[in-house]
Amino acid sequence: MTAAIRGAPTGGQVLEIGTYCGQSALRMALCLGPGTRIHSLEADPVHMVVARNMLAASGKAAAAVQVWTGHRKDLLPRWRQRECGSFAAVFMDQRGSRYDEDLELLESGACSVQAQSSWPITSWSQGSVSAVAPPALLQCFESKSLPCPMRTG
């Protein structure tokens, strides 16, 4: 995930479904350049509080992350209403097997998804990865021990 995210252009919007404690959102924020926003959806209000506190204690890179509380079925359609534009990448990590359902929701106009060559749409859960991405990026996803060349500051 971090290898693919690192190759992404700055200034776009990334959607994460499933924040939990904010660990992956923070990793993405650290790998992306300034100007990129990460919108992370979390259904469990306790997880949301933990994530917001963890991010608040994590330095300025975490300012790129916004945690939204609610079920993705309720939150995803609001992007269209808010006219916030499209997502360049989507990280689906809510667990379970709702990737097709979520992708359909995204593609059906809830909000649009750009799948550019350097911006894969990914599904990653419990060690198994499937992705719509170029072969080189798929290889990156399949490696579980990629170092994250994080940018700090």
Ligand SMILES: C[S@@+](CC[C@H](N)C(=O)[O-])C[C@H]1O[C@@H](n2cnc3c(N)ncnc32)[C@H](O)[C@@H]1O
């Ligand atoms: C595997 S954890 C996410 C881990 C996180 N991405 C990370 O790597 O740090 C899954 C999270 O998705 C949340 N979740 C489950 N179903 C959801 C839904 N329908 N909408 C939003 N969040 C959901 C759960 O409450 C849980 O916190």
